[in-house]
Amino acid sequence: MKSKTLILLVIFVPLIIAGAIWAKGYYNDRYVASDIFYTQIPSDEVNEDSWLLNDKGVKQEKGKQYELMGYNEKGEERIVHFFKKGVAKDYFAPGTYMKVTVSKTIELGQKVVSEGDIPKSVLKMIKEKGTKIDK
Structure with a gap:
């Protein structure tokens, strides 16, 4: 036994x-949280009513999905994803700077920040390289 x-x-x-x-x-x-990336809503972004879609492309609720290039203080780039629920007037204004907190695998949250809150080296990358992703 x-x-x-x-x-x-x-x-x-x-x-x-x-x-x-x-x-x-x-x-x-x-x-x-493992890092922070900064990005900017492109200045030519058009805010029109749109739908958030699930992974099968089915409409869920009104809102806008953002997929932008983000930069961290180490000079690394990462595509960041986040969304804003609501209608066009609720979406982030073109030119808005965003701070995106990430883990190794997902985005954990984002918030609007001012240009002065972004490290100078990161701001330089945003201005030189842009944040739009060519699809």
Whole structure:
């Protein structure tokens, strides 16, 4: 009886530990902020009523999806995604600067910031390279 218990412990304890390590890594990669990227709503952005779509392209609710190039203080680029619910008058105005907090895998949140809140090196990249993504 003791040998069966010992065998089960030898098998299941490492599996439980490995599962816990994997879960912690997954959580940290997905939900823990790891960097901040800055972007700007392009000045030629047109704000017209539009729909937010699900992954199958089906309309969900009124709003606008943004997909822009963002830059961090290390000089790295990353495509950032965020949305704004509502109608055209609720959308971000062209020229608005955004601060996007990201994890390794997703965007965790964004907020409007002033030009003075953006590090100078990042602001230079935004002005030189732009934030529009060619599709």
